[in-house]
Amino acid sequence: MTRVIGLTGGIASGKSTVSRMLATAGLPIVDADQxxxxxxxxxxxxxxxxxxxxxxxxxxxxxxxxxxxxxxxxxxxxxxxxxxxxxxxxxxxxxxxxxxxxxxxxxIPWVVLDVPLLIEEHYDRDCDLVIVVAVDRAIQRQRLMDRNHLTVDQAEARIVSQMSLEEKKRHADIVIDNNGNLQKLRQQVEAVLKRLKEQ
Incomplete structure (x- = not known):
């Protein structure tokens, strides 16, 4: 039986980085942006x-x-x-x-749906596990400004145009905290992979 993992987050929260880590570990990814x-x-x-x-x-x-x-x-x-x-x-x-x-x-035992609007468009209802990649608002805003060369106001407008990360976290089975460095992120992804193997 194939089980479905829903992966989501906010803009500049690090969802794509987590998605790449899961792909590197051999999980097939269905990428909504693609x-x-x-x-x-x-x-x-x-x-x-x-x-x-x-x-x-x-x-x-x-x-x-x-x-x-x-x-x-x-x-x-x-x-x-x-x-x-x-x-x-x-x-x-x-x-x-x-x-x-x-x-x-x-x-295939597990497949990952990498979907920014996972919860808004109700994909989560058909998922066996929902992972939300979360980050504090100030860090999210700064990363978005750096990545997309935006002003504070432009970055803030993009963040508020989405469902808040706090709301998304309420729908999550697993929350990955991406306030730290890449190493801390990788450790959390490894813990998720271990949990999947045990299941």
Missing amino acids: VVRTLQQPSSQGLQALEQAFGRNIITATGELDRSALGQLVFNDDQQRNKLNRIMQPMVWNEIWQEVDQFRKQG
Whole structure:
């Protein structure tokens, strides 16, 4: 039987780092961001739906999605963000569970769903284990500013546009604390892997 681990966190909380560590340990990852990119390739159904909803300005001269233009539209506007989610989430949902089914057919024991909106879009209901990667707000903001070259206000706007990490933690079976260094993070991931082997 294949069991499903839901992995989530907030922006700049370290979820992708944890995901890479789990992948290195041999767990297959279904990456929602990768699924979204595939669904938004030039000439795809997803990209056509986005162009129809948000206009030609979100398409580059080479026919690709201009992610930063779309980001500017949706990050500070709940209505626009909800519109984006209504378009993309049903497609993403179908694709993710199709990928999980492929792993089930292979009899793989554990598969990881790396999904930023795991709880918001209710993927957690179909997971056997939910892991939330959490970090203090000040550290999260600073990491986001450093990583994306944002001002304090821009970083804060992106953080508040998401469900809070405190709320996400309430849905978690395991919380990974990423306030420390990489070594501390790795130790916690190793403890999770040990728990999975025991199960």
